[in-house]
Amino acid sequence: MIDFSVEPEFQAKLDWMAKFVREECETMDLLWPEQGCQFDPSLKSARDHAKPLQDQVKAQGLWACHLGANLGGPGYGQVKLALMNEIIGRSNWAPVVFGCAAPDTGNAEILALFGTPEQKQRYLGPLMAGDIVSCFSMTEPQGGADPGVFTCKATLDGDEWVIEGEKWFSSNARFATFFLVIAVTSEGAPLTERMSMFVVPAETPGIEIIRNVAIAGENPYEEGAHGHVRYNQVRIPADHILGRPGEGFKVAQARLGGGRIHHAMRTVGKCQRALDMMLERAVSRVTRGRKLGDHQMVQAKIAESVIELEQFRLLTLKTAWLIDETEAGRMPHGTPRNHIGMCKVAMANVWMSVIGKALEIHGSLGISLDMPLANWFGGGMGLAFADGPTDAHKSQLARAYLKKAKAVEGMFPSEHIPTRLKAALERYPDARPEGVPGQGRL
Structure with missing residues (x-):
């Protein structure tokens, strides 16, 4: 029920x-x-x-x-x-x-699952207490989130790992006490076994923050929260690997599913706040002798926003329910995967649509920094790239559904009416003795 x-x-x-x-x-x-x-x-x-x-x-x-x-x-x-x-x-x-x-939530889960007792004491405790922040360092400047072209590598040298390479969009790098770094440890291995994940203390020699990159909605542009980081012969103890060599993908997946759902529902919350602003503006502002809310174009924007937001909210809650059912063993492993992808794809579109409409209804005030809408709208662009580019999730989702599809035999689609009607009349030859309108007896 x-x-x-x-x-x-x-x-x-x-x-x-x-x-x-x-x-x-x-x-x-x-x-x-x-x-x-x-x-x-x-x-x-x-x-x-x-x-x-x-x-x-x-x-x-x-x-x-x-x-x-x-x-x-x-x-x-x-x-x-x-x-x-x-x-x-x-x-x-x-x-x-x-x-x-974020990214502390996912990083905490990784440390809790894969960290050593010493690492949990040194990092997880203070992280959970809110005393420190962390960085997730995965994407690279030459290939973004495509792991097939990652070049940052880690080499085992005696009882130390040596990390060499650059990372891009490393969240909170300039504030972090430690970094979780994904690096290539076996270049010739299959893609899912090529990377490993490491915990790297921020004070380790060789970590160079080249720039703090800002995104839309952030200002000034040199003081963003996403670091372009160079790991220049960074040496860490051998036990600072999380999981076993080659398990970087497995370790990373421990943080992504739930995190995407949390981002999706936070999007609902922000968009609901924008919708509240939209409604307040519509009943407060008068133009051409009528309140904004009496104009049909404004009513359309409000109605569309309400519907979009409710659809997305229900999708996200269903996805959360699927995760709970799967973790409880009542559904097979992997059941929520497609719905998690749906949430990821829809998230940025809903954000931009609802907040964009709220901005429009506020007119020049909406694009000013006297209201939060302009910064929210600009920052929402980042949702299309966080936790993996949206286009990649679209392709993955489409491939998953294409695997379920079956090619039709014969010339026409399975829903071709003349073909289906002929088959129906063959099963029930006496069903329409008067013939089918426009078709005769076939």
Whole structure:
């Protein structure tokens, strides 16, 4: 049976979150709006302000809820996490205040699953406490997210790994205490066995941040949150590999599925906030003698936004449910894969469409920086590339469905009406003694 209800006890937590995010986290967005500042441990004023808020979140049992019970978290499951992330997505600071900011969430899962006891003590504990941030360093400047052309490599030299090469779009590199780096360890191996993942302390000699690259919605352009990093003969102990050599893909997959769902529901939250602005503007602004909301073009934008957002929300919640069912053993492994891809593909389109319409309804005020919409709209472009380019997910999704399709025998498609009608009349020759209109007896 399909049930869309939420348990009263958990709904009370969601209600508390909604009020807390509006009153506290969105206030932090106003007080500390600088790009990436929520990840900067040296920004003492913001950290001092955030600490008591984080304590309130912990007291509610809502801190770092992305970790399952087997990893020390509350084990809420993806459906509940999706509902939480819809609220968290309203604010840039909320993920930090709730201990679930990317890429730290996925990196924490990787360390919890594959890290040594020493690495967990040194990095996972402080990361989970919100005292440090981390970096995920995978894509490369010459090939983006295509692992087939990665050139950054790691070579075992005695009891050390030596990493050599460049990485691009390494999130929070300038703030990170440690990096998770994917590097080629066996050039001749099949693609899925070619890479390994390493934990690299930020103070290791040879790590060079060439530039801090900004993306749309970030300013100034030299102070972005995504690092172009060179690993220049970076030496780390042999036990700093996560998993076994050649298991980099396997390790990386541990962080991606749930993370994409969380990004999707945070997109819902941000778009819902934009829709709220759109509705407020429509009933407040008067033009040509009528309120904006009385004009049919504005009504169309509102209706389209409501429908798009609800469709995407339901898709994401279904995907979260599929993940929960799979992890509980009630569905086969891999069941959610296609739906995760659907969420990834739809996410940027919904963001740009809904926030774009809200911007349009606000007119010149919408494109000004007096409202958050212009920055949101620009930043939304990055959703098409985060966690892998959208086009790659489209191809993967299409291939998965093409595998299920069967080629038709004969000249015409299986839904060809004359062919099907002929077969129907052969099965039931007396069904239409008067003949079929326009067809006769065939």
